[in-house]
Structures are given as structure tokens and as C-alpha cells.
Amino acid sequence: MDIVTKCMSEQVKLIPEPDVEERKFVYGLKGLADLLGCSVVTAHKIKNSGVIDNAITQIGKKIIVDADLALNLIRKRKFK
Incomplete structure (x- = not known):
């Protein structure tokens, strides 16, 4: 079990974490x-x-809306 655990922990370190932020x-x-x-x-x-x-x-x-971008665009615009 110790060998398996050690190998798994080394593999996890090799997998790069994604830098891309998830879009909603x-x-x-x-x-x-x-x-x-x-x-x-x-x-x-x-x-x-x-x-x-x-x-x-x-x-x-x-219709597909990028939620974060839509909210940012609405914040910039003032509705009457």
C-alpha cells in the first residue's frame, strides 16, 4: 500500500492545474x-x-449568455 500511495502522490504532482478560470x-x-x-x-x-x-x-x-460578462456590462451601463 505504501508504494501505491507514493506513486499516486507523485502522479498528482505531475498533473498541471488549469490556469483557465471557469466561465459561467x-x-x-x-x-x-x-x-x-x-x-x-x-x-x-x-x-x-x-x-x-x-x-x-x-x-x-x-440563447447562451456569459453571466460574468453580462453583469459587468450592465454595471457599466446605467438604466433609467
Whole structure:
């Protein structure tokens, strides 16, 4: 058992830890509404306003939003 434990600990040291920070995505208008804490209608208005265009990828009906980027873009913009 000691040999196996020693080999396993050496292998763990050889595996590089990823430097890439994990990105969080939300899907659809419902996901965007949950992220922003608003209604689906308001999330749709924010999406269509163009404020978070850089955070949105849309393929057909599927909407994918980079959550962190969307929140940063909204913080920079002041809504009336």
C-alpha cells in the first residue's frame, strides 16, 4: 500500500492545474432573468437593448449568455 500511495502522490504532482478560470453561462431568457433577478419580459428588453450584446451568443432560438460578462456590462451601463 505504501508504494501505491507514493506513486499516486507523485502522479498528482505531475498533473498541471488549469490556469483557465471557469466561465459561467446561463441559457435562454429564463436563465438571464434569473441571473438579473427580473422578469422574463424585462430580460428580453435588456437583451434587445444591445447593452449585453457582447455577452450573448444566439444560434437560432438558443440563447447562451456569459453571466460574468453580462453583469459587468450592465454595471457599466446605467438604466433609467
